[in-house]
Amino acid sequence: xxxxxxxxxxxxxxxxxxxxxxxxxxxxxxxxxxxxxxxxxxxxxxxxxxxxxxxxxxxxxxxxxxxxxxxxxxxxxxxxxxxxxxxxxxxxxxxxxxxxxxxxxxxxxxxxxxxxxxxxxxxxxxxxxxxxxxxxxxxxxxxxxxxxxxxxxxxxxxxxxxxxxxxxxxxxxxxxxxxxxxxxxxxxxxxxxxxxxxxxxxxxxxxxxxxxxxxxxxxxxxxxxxxxxxxxxxxxxxxxxxxxxxxxxxxxxxxxxxxxxxxxxxxxxxxxxxxxxxxxxxxxxxxxxxxxxxxxxxxxxxxxxxxxxxxxxxxxxxxxxxxxxxxxxxxxxxxxxxxxxxxxxxxxxxxxxxxxxxxxxxxxxxxxxxxxxxxxxxxxxxxxxxxxxxxxxxxxxxxxxxxxxxxxxxxxxxxxxxxxxxxxxxxxxxxxxxxxxxxxxxxxxxxxxxxxxxxxxxxxxxxxxxxxxxxxxxxxxxxxxxxxxxxxxxxxxxxxxxxxxxxxxxxxxxxxxxxxxxxxxxxxxxxxxxxxxxx
Amino acid sequence: xxxxxxxxxxxxxxxxxxxxxxxxxxxxxxxxxxxxxxxxxxxxxxxxxxxxxxxxxxxxxxxxxxxxxxxxxxxxxxxxxxxxxxxxxxxxxxxxxxxxxxxxxxxxxxxxxxxxxxxxxxxxxxxxxxxxxxxxxxxxxxxxxxxxxxxxxxxxxxxxxxxxxxxxxxxxxxxxxxxxxxxxxxxxxxxxxx
Numbered sequence: 001x002x003x004x005x006x007x008x009x010x011x012x013x014x015x016x017x018x019x020x021x022x023x024x025x026x027x028x029x030x031x032x033x034x035x036x037x038x039x040x041x042x043x044x045x046x047x048x049x050x051x052x053x054x055x056x057x058x059x060x061x062x063x064x065x066x067x068x069x070x071x072x073x074x075x076x077x078x079x080x081x082x083x084x085x086x087x088x089x090x091x092x093x094x095x096x097x098x099x100x101x102x103x104x105x106x107x108x109x110x111x112x113x114x115x116x117x118x119x120x121x122x123x124x125x126x127x128x129x130x131x132x133x134x135x136x137x138x139x140x141x142x143x144x145x146x147x148x149x150x151x152x153x154x155x156x157x158x159x160x161x162x163x164x165x166x167x168x169x170x171x172x173x174x175x176x177x178x179x180x181x182x183x184x185x186x187x188x189x190x191x192x193x194x195x196x197x198x199x200x201x202x203x204x205x206x207x208x209x210x211x212x213x214x215x216x217x218x219x220x221x222x223x224x225x226x227x228x229x230x231x232x233x234x235x236x237x238x239x240x241x242x243x244x245x246x247x248x249x250x251x252x253x254x255x256x257x258x259x260x261x262x263x264x265x266x267x268x269x270x271x272x273x274x275x276x277x278x279x280x281x282x283x284x285x286x287x288x289x290x291x292x293x294x295x296x297x298x299x300x301x302x303x304x305x306x307x308x309x310x311x312x313x314x315x316x317x318x319x320x321x322x323x324x325x326x327x328x329x330x331x332x333x334x335x336x337x338x339x340x341x342x343x344x345x346x347x348x349x350x351x352x353x354x355x356x357x358x359x360x361x362x363x364x365x366x367x368x369x370x371x372x373x374x375x376x377x378x379x380x381x382x383x384x385x386x387x388x389x390x391x392x393x394x395x396x397x398x399x400x401x402x403x404x405x406x407x408x409x410x411x412x413x414x415x416x417x418x419x420x421x422x423x424x425x426x427x428x429x430x431x432x433x434x435x436x437x438x439x440x441x442x443x444x445x446x447x448x449x450x451x452x453x454x455x456x457x458x459x460x461x462x463x464x465x466x467x468x469x470x471x472x473x474x475x476x477x478x479x480x481x482x483x484x485x486x487x488x489x490x491x492x493x494x495x496x497x498x499x500x501x502x503x504x505x506x507x508x509x510x511x512x513x514x515x516x517x518x519x520x521x522x523x524x525x526x527x528x529x530x531x532x533x534x535x
Numbered sequence: 536x537x538x539x540x541x542x543x544x545x546x547x548x549x550x551x552x553x554x555x556x557x558x559x560x561x562x563x564x565x566x567x568x569x570x571x572x573x574x575x576x577x578x579x580x581x582x583x584x585x586x587x588x589x590x591x592x593x594x595x596x597x598x599x600x601x602x603x604x605x606x607x608x609x610x611x612x613x614x615x616x617x618x619x620x621x622x623x624x625x626x627x628x629x630x631x632x633x634x635x636x637x638x639x640x641x642x643x644x645x646x647x648x649x650x651x652x653x654x655x656x657x658x659x660x661x662x663x664x665x666x667x668x669x670x671x672x673x674x675x676x677x678x679x680x681x682x683x684x685x686x687x688x689x690x691x692x693x694x695x696x697x698x699x700x701x702x703x704x705x706x707x708x709x710x711x712x713x714x715x716x717x718x719x720x721x722x723x724x725x726x727x728x729x
Binding site for chain 1: 549550562563566571572573574575576577578583584585586590598599600601602603604605606607617618620621623624625626627628641642643644645646654658
């Protein structure tokens with residue numbers, strides 16, 4: 001056995017490969033991107049498999065379903081909001097007769113370090129009635145991939161692995177296991193893979209009937225562990241995922257006799273029997289979970305637990321939202337805070353910003369100047385580096401909602417009478433989910449201007465593959481029905497500023513759909529390509 | 536009775552200053568000495584010229600949390616003085632700051648440099664190094680991170696020679712000149728940190 005130091009993301013990826021991975025699909029998104037980056041980088045060294053970026057999370061999920069149908073073990077990975085994009089295949093996949101093991105990682109971002117919301121993916125697993133693993137450390141992250149495949153192949157269900165930012169992006173040692181062979185090619189059965197209503201009803205019944213067994217498996221899972229302290233009958237803790245570490249960190253100096261009884265949860269559905277045993281043992285239970293209070297809600301219900309006190313995010317002992325930390329958990333355990341130094345009264349913030357010389361800066365500047373003679377318009381933006389155009393000195397965008405929202409929102413606003421209605425989107429995000437709304441905007445000749453920032457990469461997440469760039473992007477835009485005369489290409493450089501402003505003005509004045517494509521390579525991407533002599 | 540050998544370090548800087556390179560070197564040196572390591576990093580949006588930090592935990596016994604508790608850090612090692620102060624509440628009462636004196640000004644309201652340094656000097660045992668000057672002297676102006684690693688090395692629980700081993704691993708692929716400049720940067724930092 002060898003010990004390797006890996007990111008949590010990498011630990012899951014390596015675990016999947018060594019458990020006999022056939023194929024992996026993903027779309028970049030923090031904090032999940034490093035799973036696919038590792039798989040691509042290590043292909044041929046740690047194993048041989050198919051690993052590729054997909055156009056979006058929905059297509060990634062469907063590609064992986066194809067792998068499973070063919071008998072192979074599949075891994076899909078994305079950030080939490082990616083599961084919204086993949087929710088359609090995801091919810092129905094629970095009804096399928098999964099063939100080759102199907103595991104997918106949804107990496108949550110509580111506290112929204114790099115996200116628009118902090119939804120907790122465990123609710124999705126509960127919604128779809130499928131098992132979910134939530135590793136507490138890197139070893140569990142590695143191990144749960146194999147567990148997920150075993151469970152998936154035994155019960156023919158998809159299995160979720162839920163990560164959170166702090167485990168995805170932290171490094172620690174992992175002991176690896178012997179490599180397992182891949183599955184042989186073997187098709188799924190058509191009755192279990194065709195969700196026609198008469199068949200889907202049967203599949204749904206089977207999924208419902210599976211639930212007691214899932215709970216039983218959960219109760220026996222090595223990821224769930226109940227440690228009762230016979231000497232302490234008053235206080236117990238339920239801690240899931242990474243919250244378990246914060247609890248244990250704080251209990252290090254607490255003498256054994258006064259330690260609370262602890263139920264660690266790392267596998268779902270909630271192990272009911274273990275929860276019951278803890279509640280039978282103590283009067284007060286603190287529930288610490290990273291993300292939303294899923295376990296706490298389930299236990300508390302509408303009316304609480306008679307005769308027992310349940311503490312957690314809902315009762316106010318822990319913060320209602322945001323990620324936990326060692327110091328937020330500490331007072332909830334009844335411990336006094338560590339002595340610490342105060343912060344200086346006023347500390348200038350340092351928010352992220354566009355790189356000096358970034359092509360987006362020049363595009364946004366030209367756009368702003370062209371809009372300066374107009375009134376009442378708005379710039380609908382999207383997900384990417386250019387969202388940083390919200391900050392001064394740019395102050396260039398007015399909205400950011402979800403992947404691809406800019407295009408549809410500009411169409412809707414223009415149809416409500418707003419002018420100029422401008423959408424700003426990057427090339428990768430356009431490929432992800434900007435093409436479909438543009439088709440409708442072109443069909444109805446919406447009075448809007450779409451700006452596609454083609455920097456030839458998926459920049460914000462670290463320079464991954466993009467599906468809609470260069471001449472291909474122009475062909476896509478034309479193919480979607482935008483008149484050729486109103487597809488304008490600009491080079492966002494200071495020396496072209498006046499010319500670019502003029503083009504923006506012309507297209508804003510044009511009554512109908514227009515697309516301005518600003519083409520200049522991302523500076524970071526250029527640096528990566530030229531890396532050699534520079535440090 | 537065996538004593539636990541452990542150290543908790545907050546690495547701080549601005550996205551692009553190379554704090555993850557420092558982390559790589561310390562991590563691997565610690566692993567070589569048989570210590571357990573956990574290292575929490577910042578990826579994604581915040582890396583774009585924003586404040587970044589990494590929690591680096593080394594211990595001969597089990598490490599639970601990936602994050603260092605506020606009030607638990609033995610050291611703040613920063614490549615930028617304002618960023619050193621940003622995590623002051625992580626420092627133990629007896630913890631120290633090791634920081635570069637060179638401001639990275641990419642915000643409009645950057646405070647007065649002398650006021651920042653004065654605040655840092657209030658922390659006993661703190662080390663302030665002109666990393667920009669020493670990196671230039673070493674022959675690689677971008678090696679300020681390596682200068683700071685050198686400056687901190689006297690106060691780290693891992694051995695100097697192991698740190699140098701992994702500076703070699705990290706930079707040998709970038710060519711002889713860059714490697715030599717970084718080894719020099721480490722030495723100059725180490726001298727200045729005394």
